[in-house]
Amino acid sequence: MVVAALLVTAAAGWGLDLLQEDPAHQAQGWLDAGIKQAKQGNYDIAIASLKKAIQLDPRMQSAYYNLGFIYYRAGKPQQAVNYYYEALKLDPSDLQAQRGLGLAYAAQKKWARAAVVFADLLRMTPDDSEVAIQGYRPPAESSHACPKETIGSPVLG
Numbered sequence: 001m002v003v004a005a006l007l008v009t010a011a012a013g014w015g016l017d018l019l020q021e022d023p024a025h026q027a028q029g030w031l032d033a034g035i036k037q038a039k040q041g042n043y044d045i046a047i048a049s050l051k052k053a054i055q056l057d058p059r060m061q062s063a064y065y066n067l068g069f070i071y072y073r074a075g076k077p078q079q080a081v082n083y084y085y086e087a088l089k090l091d092p093s094d095l096q097a098q099r100g101l102g103l104a105y106a107a108q109k110k111w112a113r114a115a116v117v118f119a120d121l122l123r124m125t126p127d128d129s130e131v132a133i134q135g136y137r138p139p140a141e142s143s144h145a146c147p148k149e150t151i152g153s154p155v156l157g
Contacts, residue, residue: 027057034063038070046070061090065097072100077107095125 021029034049047070053063068083084101087094102117122128 023056027053027060031060031063035066043070043074059090061087068100072104077104080104
């Protein structure tokens with residue numbers, strides 16, 4: 001409940017007029033707030049914000065992706081897998097979510113599943129040498145800029 005109270009207070013401070021906007025606009029506001037909070041290291045608030053975005057717009061793929069990223073970064077790879085999987089159900093061509101899924105499986109030492117995900121990723125991007133080189137590299141050793149509006153990539157850039 002403390003997080004919920006913080007969210008309401010924070011929403012007002014972020015300029016979110018949650019009572020007068022349509023749900024899609026509200027969802028975008030919660031997504032933006034969640035990304036901002038995650039960048040500041042406020043993961044609990046970020047998670048709650050992103051879940052609120054999903055509640056308002058269950059098809060908001062980037063909210064699922066960012067939840068996957070936060071859980072991966074927080075050392076909770078099983079939760080990361082769940083959210084990356086949901087992101088990929090909404091957008092199977094999302095290379096960042098695909099890569100995050102593979103890294104989350106690798107973090108759990110589920111090597112066979114990680115190998116399948118990375119093999120699929122290589123098939124999707126045969127000319128992307130970064131995928132081939134960094135596929136199983138631990139996150140702290142690599143970086144990758146995420147082209148979409150997100151916190152970052154699962155490989156900590």
